[in-house]
Amino acid sequence: MMIQRVRGFRDILPGEVGRWRTIERLAAEVFENFGFKEIRIPLLEKTELFARSIGEVTDIVEKEMYTFIDRSGDRLTLRPEATAAVARAYLQNKLYSIQPVQKLFTIGPMFRRERPQKGRYRQFYQINAEVIGVAAPTVDAQLIIMLLTLLKKLRVSDLTVQLNTLGDGDCRPKYQAALARFLESIAGGLCADCRRRRTENPLRVLDCKNQDCQALLEKVPTIHDFLCAACRDHFNTTCNLLNQEGVDYHINDRLVRGLDYYTRTTFEIQTRALGAQSAVAGGGRYDGLMEIIGGPQTPAIGFAVGLDRLVEIVDAQWAAKDRRPLVFVAALGDAAGQKAFGWVNRLNREGIYVEMDYSGRSLKSQMKQAGRQGAEYVLIVGENELAAGTVIVRDMTASAQKEVPMRDVINLLRGIGSATKG
Ligand code: AMP
Numbered sequence: 001m002m003i004q005r006v007r008g009f010r011d012i013l014p015g016e017v018g019r020w021r022t023i024e025r026l027a028a029e030v031f032e033n034f035g036f037k038e039i040r041i042p043l044l045e046k047t048e049l050f051a052r053s054i055g056e057v058t059d060i061v062e063k064e065m066y067t068f069i070d071r072s073g074d075r076l077t078l079r080p081e082a083t084a085a086v087a088r089a090y091l092q093n094k095l096y097s098i099q100p101v102q103k104l105f106t107i108g109p110m111f112r113r114e115r116p117q118k119g120r121y122r123q124f125y126q127i128n129a130e131v132i133g134v135a136a137p138t139v140d141a142q143l144i145i146m147l148l149t150l151l152k153k154l155r156v157s158d159l160t161v162q163l164n165t166l167g168d169g170d171c172r173p174k175y176q177a178a179l180a181r182f183l184e185s186i187a188g189g190l191c192a193d194c195r196r197r198r199t200e201n202p203l204r205v206l207d208c209k210n211q212d213c214q215a216l217l218e219k220v221p222t223i224h225d226f227l228c229a230a231c232r233d234h235f236n237t238t239c240n241l242l243n244q245e246g247v248d249y250h251i252n253d254r255l256v257r258g259l260d261y262y263t264r265t266t267f268e269i270q271t272r273a274l275g276a277q278s279a280v281a282g283g284g285r286y287d288g289l290m291e292i293i294g295g296p297q298t299p300a301i302g303f304a305v306g307l308d309r310l311v312e313i314v315d316a317q318w319a320a321k322d323r324r325p326l327v328f329v330a331a332l333g334d335a336a337g338q339k340a341f342g343w344v345n346r347l348n349r350e351g352i353y354v355e356m357d358y359s360g361r362s363l364k365s366q367m368k369q370a371g372r373q374g375a376e377y378v379l380i381v382g383e384n385e386l387a388a389g390t391v392i393v394r395d396m397t398a399s400a401q402k403e404v405p406m407r408d409v410i411n412l413l414r415g416i417g418s419a420t421k422g
Pocket of ligand 1: 081112119120121122124125126280282306308309
């Protein structure tokens, strides 16, 4: 039986890659305009990095990680997200000693063993941006603005920004205690997942998708009544900066995000273009993360854009067109084939895209292939031309052809190549 790909994984075929590349290039361009630099981190990390940072009681760590013991007995995990790995890289490479404030981005695959469905994969791609070393709400607002700049550049429609705060180590525990008391009073009506979350990770009950749970939460206490002065200030300043810059957002006090390490600002960008899977990006502040993974207290904030979903919703106009060969060399017979091989290699090396036939087919089928590939010119060289030391150059658009001496071929093609490029 033919071997199939792993369930929940996907192939991104040549026809689709253009759109991916365009988005990746635009993201890098926009982020670099905001002063971000690219970092590339491994796909594999020690399991402990994610278990500690994301939190033991999260769907990701409990049931979605691809974890294995390698031959030397280390427990390793295919990264389910990038933030913890970027944080580790920041600490391990002492990036703070070069420049305490680091604005970093990275693009690549993440792995989570979720139930595969439309728009949800087990290997999916994210564009991540992180600002490490700044506590001020200025960067909270700036990150949201940068993200919107990218999405607007890609003409993603119907964008909404959901904004919330989760408080910090000072005020969040007080809120969690009040929340736990409230959840106890409605425990009987909660779904099975929420009954478990209620004791293990009560904040996660707030964003349960179950309608019955949401109805029961109507009178749930809100974090905004529990914020300490510093967290309230931080949130208000973020809002003010967004107002000042004309950013439209909704405060959503049930937005908690899936991972444990978030503090203060959290946000999500949704678009109706996606239907049910509406979040195209999410992020927030994680001032406690560095300490959790063994570093000094360092404020930080970041976001992740779901690249698979973005590719799905951006307009087809972003699909880069297949590159067309400038010239197709149609050669007949071995001797002509060898000559053609020399010309093709020479021009390809010089940066001119030239194609040829590899299987000695008839002139008719080589002409057909040239047409299918969209070649602008075809060079025809057979026994007669070889004997006469000439080639036929056919202009496919004008349907006109002329004979030129073989020794002029390379210069002629170089001329056409540079005229087309210019
Ligand atoms: P998260 O890291 O869970 O905050 O996710 C950030 C973004 O990544 C989400 O808003 C989604 O767009 C995208 N995403 C998360 N999980 C998946 C998945 N399994 N398949 C495709 N995209 C995903």
